[in-house]
Amino acid sequence: MEVFRAAVERFVFGHIHMWFLQILCGFYLLIPVARQISAKKETLRYYLILWIIFRFLIPTVTDVSGLTTFQARIDSLGLDILVGNFGYFLLGYYLNTTDIKREARWCMYAMGVISLFLTPFLILHDCIKSGTYVERWFSPGSLNVLIMSAAIFLCFKYCRVFDHVKRPGIWEKLSGYTFFVYMFHMFVLEKLNLMGITTVSYPAVVSIPVMTAFIFIVSLMGAFVADHVPVVRKIVMLHSN
Numbered sequence: 001m002e003v004f005r006a007a008v009e010r011f012v013f014g015h016i017h018m019w020f021l022q023i024l025c026g027f028y029l030l031i032p033v034a035r036q037i038s039a040k041k042e043t044l045r046y047y048l049i050l051w052i053i054f055r056f057l058i059p060t061v062t063d064v065s066g067l068t069t070f071q072a073r074i075d076s077l078g079l080d081i082l083v084g085n086f087g088y089f090l091l092g093y094y095l096n097t098t099d100i101k102r103e104a105r106w107c108m109y110a111m112g113v114i115s116l117f118l119t120p121f122l123i124l125h126d127c128i129k130s131g132t133y134v135e136r137w138f139s140p141g142s143l144n145v146l147i148m149s150a151a152i153f154l155c156f157k158y159c160r161v162f163d164h165v166k167r168p169g170i171w172e173k174l175s176g177y178t179f180f181v182y183m184f185h186m187f188v189l190e191k192l193n194l195m196g197i198t199t200v201s202y203p204a205v206v207s208i209p210v211m212t213a214f215i216f217i218v219s220l221m222g223a224f225v226a227d228h229v230p231v232v233r234k235i236v237m238l239h240s241n
Helices: 002-013 016-029 031-038 041-065 068-075 086-097 102-130 143-158 160-164 168-194 204-226 230-236
Strands: none
Touching: 016 031, 016 086, 016 168, 031 041, 031 086, 041 086, 041 143, 086 143, 102 143, 168 204, 168 230, 204 230
């Protein structure tokens, strides 16, 4: 009975990495709301400012300073619409439709690089302090992740290197495989773990890049095969024909 129950739960709720699909469903449900918020730039900016303050700045300050009582008072306001990942959805739209000045872009790039190098040290500090793994600096609700996400988005939008990419058809094809690669990579990772091949089997400096490359290549090959099976192509590759 426990096995059957676990199988049903796995089928209904999906694997651990399928949280991404559940969030997408939530985003699609909120699209009418997003349209109303983004109809006016002033309203959109107001929402994003509140979202950044209550989702990132205040929690970061209270965590670092230990002001848990102050955070509890903020939570009592019931600003649930400002504490989820919905703001990323609107932030992407804002950055895509707004011309960001060169000075602001370079400032964001610099902050993104600083956040990139600062993240592992913050994680290491918290892990040593607590004696266990702490993932808050990897969380979508952490300020460093927000900064890096915005910097990467702006880089892809404004970097002219991508205007001179050779054979763009290949990259377009690969971009169509990314969804399958994301869905399939956990299967490959778990099979490797069952074989006793993990990131701790060898020195991390070797195992992590090698396993990452291997899992990506195998998942990409799986996507290529799935793309040539008509029925599977429609279901998992999101193609209409």
